[in-house]
Amino acid sequence: MKALAARRRHPAALIALLVVGLITVGGLFAVLSPMQRAQAGAPQVSAQDVEAGKKLFLANCATCHGANGQGTKTGPSLAGVGAASVDFQVGTGRMPLAAPGVQAQRTEPVYFNQTQIDQMAAYVTSLGPGPGIPDEKYASGQGGNIARGGEIFRVNCAMCHNFAGSGGALTRGKYAPPLKDIEGKHIYEAMVTGPQSMPVFNETNLDPEAKRDVIAYLHFLDKNENPGGHALGNFGPVGDGFFFWLIAIPVMLGAAVWLGKKAA
Amino acid sequence: MNDNDNRPAHGHESPSGGTAVSLEHGHVAGSGNVPDRFENPGLPPHQPRHADVDPKAAKRAERQVLALFTLSILGTLGFVIAYFAIDIEAMTFFPFFGHVSVLHVLLGVTMALSLLGIGLGAVHWAKTLMPDHESIEERHPIHAAPADREGFVDTLADGGEKAQLGRRPMIGVLGGTALGLFAVPPLLQVLGGLGPVPGSQLAETFWKGGMRLVRDPEMTPIRADEVTLGSVFHVLPEGIDGETVHGRPDSETRNDEDLGVLERKAKAVVLLMRLDPSQFQSQKARDWGYQGIVAYNKICTHAGCPVGLYEQQTHHLLCPCHQSTFDVTQDCKVIFGPAKRPLPQLKITVDDEGYLVSTQGFMEPVGPSYWERS
Numbered sequence: 001m002k003a004l005a006a007r008r009r010h011p012a013a014l015i016a017l018l019v020v021g022l023i024t025v026g027g028l029f030a031v032l033s034p035m036q037r038a039q040a041g042a043p044q045v046s047a048q049d050v051e052a053g054k055k056l057f058l059a060n061c062a063t064c065h066g067a068n069g070q071g072t073k074t075g076p077s078l079a080g081v082g083a084a085s086v087d088f089q090v091g092t093g094r095m096p097l098a099a100p101g102v103q104a105q106r107t108e109p110v111y112f113n114q115t116q117i118d119q120m121a122a123y124v125t126s127l128g129p130g131p132g133i134p135d136e137k138y139a140s141g142q143g144g145n146i147a148r149g150g151e152i153f154r155v156n157c158a159m160c161h162n163f164a165g166s167g168g169a170l171t172r173g174k175y176a177p178p179l180k181d182i183e184g185k186h187i188y189e190a191m192v193t194g195p196q197s198m199p200v201f202n203e204t205n206l207d208p209e210a211k212r213d214v215i216a217y218l219h220f221l222d223k224n225e226n227p228g229g230h231a232l233g234n235f236g237p238v239g240d241g242f243f244f245w246l247i248a249i250p251v252m253l254g255a256a257v258w259l260g261k262k263a264a
Numbered sequence: 265m266n267d268n269d270n271r272p273a274h275g276h277e278s279p280s281g282g283t284a285v286s287l288e289h290g291h292v293a294g295s296g297n298v299p300d301r302f303e304n305p306g307l308p309p310h311q312p313r314h315a316d317v318d319p320k321a322a323k324r325a326e327r328q329v330l331a332l333f334t335l336s337i338l339g340t341l342g343f344v345i346a347y348f349a350i351d352i353e354a355m356t357f358f359p360f361f362g363h364v365s366v367l368h369v370l371l372g373v374t375m376a377l378s379l380l381g382i383g384l385g386a387v388h389w390a391k392t393l394m395p396d397h398e399s400i401e402e403r404h405p406i407h408a409a410p411a412d413r414e415g416f417v418d419t420l421a422d423g424g425e426k427a428q429l430g431r432r433p434m435i436g437v438l439g440g441t442a443l444g445l446f447a448v449p450p451l452l453q454v455l456g457g458l459g460p461v462p463g464s465q466l467a468e469t470f471w472k473g474g475m476r477l478v479r480d481p482e483m484t485p486i487r488a489d490e491v492t493l494g495s496v497f498h499v500l501p502e503g504i505d506g507e508t509v510h511g512r513p514d515s516e517t518r519n520d521e522d523l524g525v526l527e528r529k530a531k532a533v534v535l536l537m538r539l540d541p542s543q544f545q546s547q548k549a550r551d552w553g554y555q556g557i558v559a560y561n562k563i564c565t566h567a568g569c570p571v572g573l574y575e576q577q578t579h580h581l582l583c584p585c586h587q588s589t590f591d592v593t594q595d596c597k598v599i600f601g602p603a604k605r606p607l608p609q610l611k612i613t614v615d616d617e618g619y620l621v622s623t624q625g626f627m628e629p630v631g632p633s634y635w636e637r638s
Binding site: 151152155156159160168170171174176194196197198199200201202204205210223224225226227228229230231259262263 | 313314315355360361362363364365368369372387391392396479480481482487489490491492493494495496497498537570572573574575576577578580582584587589600
């Protein structure tokens with residue numbers, strides 16, 4: 001240590017310090033950069049995948065999105081939407097759109113298998129870079145902090161999707177879908193890409209750990225544990241009100257009638 | 265019906281021999297012989313219950329009552345046993361109900377049996393076995409006898425005369441005033457109990473100039489380049505979770521320094537969005553934002569709900585309580601619903617390190633109208 005201190009005024013010390021600093025910063029960036037992390041989990045794509053994806057795209061998507069994905073009057077451009085967007089929209093059955101409407105709906109069964117979806121994603125990524133398929137480490141929600149996820153969910157998501165993920169109405173027939181039993185990957189992709197009316201919650205807003213915690217919270221809700229009894233759809237006071245008006249009050253009226261009747 | 269035999273005879277028969285008049289008869293002139301007074305039809309005949317006439321039915325009713333009371337006893341005992349025996353963490357699956365706590369279900373069911381057993385048993389006992397003689401309590405006129413009424417008036421007039429109110433009217437006037445004013449002290453306490461006058465609390469928020477915008481609930485500052493198009497950030501002022509200051513004059517605590525964190529949050533919450541600057545129709549919205557990043561207060565100007573439902577394609581903000589809709593491209597003008605005023609905008613810029621900061625607090629009161637602001 002003494003030897004090092006003695007040479008701190010050596011002309012080379014500044015250069016050495018600079019080199020050490022740059023390597024540290026560069027290394028930290030490589031480790032912590034969200035883009036790097038998002039891409040890390042993406043499957044390796046080959047030229048054949050892109051070619052097969054293009055065929056699928058021309059057969060199923062080009063009517064609305066244009067032959068080169070440039071977009072038409074009926075569908076937006078797909079340049080830069082990324083693999084995550086394709087995986088979410090096609091993987092949840094929202095695309096190809098069954099019929100024009102206020103918003104695309106989740107449908108079962110999904111038309112394509114995962115290989116075909118990956119091929120289409122590879123083709124759309126070739127149109128322009130965008131958010132990739134999320135890393136399974138975060139998208140699975142495993143090991144997430146459920147309490148923190150709940151807090152983040154209530155601030156950022158609950159106003160549309162309801163505090164228990166039961167979904168809710170938006171303006172003019174649009175709605176926020178319920179979040180019950182959704183694959184973690186699709187939740188993550190929806191946050192990153194902001195499908196339809198949903199705002200974007202990319203890595204600069206909620207970091208991957210925060211997203212993992214939110215997914216862990218939603219998967220905890222999926223267990224449907226209701227210590228207090230039936231949750232009445234978790235719609236809040238509206239569901240409770242309907243229960244009281246339509247069931248509890250008629251039962252009480254019936255009891256009052258029975259009380260007032262003479263025994264036979 | 266042979267019931268009619270027991271009833272007093274009707275005073276008059278209808279002219280057409282008891283058949284009802286229908287519309288086909290056209291106008292039927294009344295014969296005018298409406299009775300002066302409708303006769304009291306009396307009570308329907310007493311009908312004995314099964315348990316009154318059949319000893320077997322009585323025995324059966326007794327057994328039912330005993331069974332209900334026994335059920336209540338078992339329910340209460342079950343409640344006590346469940347309270348001590350069942351683990352509070354235990355969950356079980358019920359169809360339709362999902363996973364429910366065993367302890368809660370058992371406590372609820374046994375308590376219901378306990379209470380319903382007593383109630384149903386008592387009612388069944390009263391309805392089948394207790395005496396069921398109808399008895400009539402006659403109604404009497406409520407006014408007093410004329411002599412008593414006159415006596416009261418005489419006493420009052422006599423008292424007034426002897427008290428010399430007629431000759432010395434000021435005694436009456438001042439006495440009445442004293443009694444009337446006596447109502448003021450109790451009223452004062454009721455009004456005073458409504459709490460201190462809110463002062464500047466309704467007009468001010470925690471926001472001041474130079475405060476960094478931080479993420480709710482992480483409390484991390486936001487750089488301008490982190491807010492991408494289509495993003496929405498839920499924002500609080502930096503330091504809002506700081507210490508509460510008490511005992512300072514109102515002039516020093518006008519930015520909510522004397523309030524708790526939740527009360528501060530209830531007014532200071534802000535929504536941060538980024539739009540293409542060309543989409544703004546108002547120059548003020550563009551100037552008060554930073555390169556298309558705009559910050560608006562989240563408290564609805566109608567009833568104070570948090571307006572958080574941002575649709576990134578239409579740029580509409582929807583209030584979930586009463587569907588007031590604000591258009592971000594038109595400086596959060598109300599385009600639907602009961603809200604009257606647009607959401608207040610927070611003027612923002614960036615500091616030396618690229619983090620978003622407020623340049624001033626809100627320039628108008630946030631949230632719903634109040635008596636000095638309609």
